Amino acid sequence: MLKIFFVAVVGSFFMTSLTAQAEINVFACEPEWAALAQELGGDKVQSFSATHAKQNPHFIRARPSLIAKARRADLIICSGAGLEVGWLPILVQKAGAAVQPGAVGHLMTSEYVPIIEKPTAIDRSMGDLHPEGNPHIHLNPHNILLIADELAKRLEAINPNNSKIFKERLLDFKTRWQKAITQWEQESYFLKGSAVVVHHKSFSYLIKWLGLNQVGSLEPKPGIPPTSLHLEKLLQQLDSDPADIIIRTPYDPADASDWLSKKSGTPPLALPYTIGGDGDTIDLFSLFDRSLALLIGAVVDQ
Ligand SMILES: [Zn+2]
Known part of the structure; x- marks a missing residue:
């Protein structure tokens, strides 16, 4: 009995190490x-x-x-x-x-x-x-x-x-x-041409793919945090030429987009950006499902 147990233990250990190697x-x-x-x-x-x-x-x-x-x-x-x-x-x-x-x-x-x-x-x-x-x-x-x-x-x-x-x-x-x-391309077709402001240029590929119009960025240049001068200029731009949404990632600070949103009336939107960006984004498929659902929801709500 002991011998069988020993063989089983050694066997399973061997299998485990084989699996680990694979x-x-x-x-x-x-x-x-x-x-x-x-x-x-x-x-x-x-x-x-x-x-x-x-x-x-x-x-x-x-x-x-x-x-x-x-x-x-x-x-x-x-x-x-x-x-x-x-x-x-x-x-x-x-x-x-x-x-x-x-x-x-x-x-x-x-x-x-x-x-x-x-x-x-x-x-x-x-x-x-x-x-x-x-x-x-x-x-x-x-x-x-x-x-x-x-x-x-x-x-x-x-x-x-x-x-x-x-x-x-x-x-x-x-x-x-x-x-x-x-x-995704069928359900998001009507988003084409929607005007978006971004915090950082994190979404340029999504924007280009969906045919959205990136009209501004809260950062004056990628990596340079928003300045009040730059935000005032953006506000003037949005007053004369309104945008549909201001989007940011879960890691961008919300203060600048909240300020611009309050002043301009443009709704802010946090997109998951990657897996784990929100509770529903658990893999690559749900990353796009979720991002599109949020974008469509934000644009339709207006
Ligand atoms: Zn970047």
């Missing part, structure tokens, strides 16, 4: 990439996000706990294009060879999508925070499709034994995602 450790800079890795990898992937929805991904600290996580990573997946320039290089420097720039385990998603708001050499309108163009790429669902293709390739290269599973999961995800895009 998992790819994914270190994502933002929740959207951790979620995509989970969609494509299922139980073959263990993903962790360095930031959560209430944190500004431009500005976090390279804490020792993050360094430890990065060291264990088989794949680092981030937006890139300068979004994490203040903290990611330190983490990568202290991590293993598998996740260094140029390695298969180093994936900067912005390299696989068309970047918008790229400043020209003499144009400083994008400030110091978006010098390579806008890095908030995940809010155009077509970008997610392009990145899914690349991510699946990386997962296969890192763990060829599960290649078939990754291929199947990619196909299944793309089929469901494409169907969702069609539906």
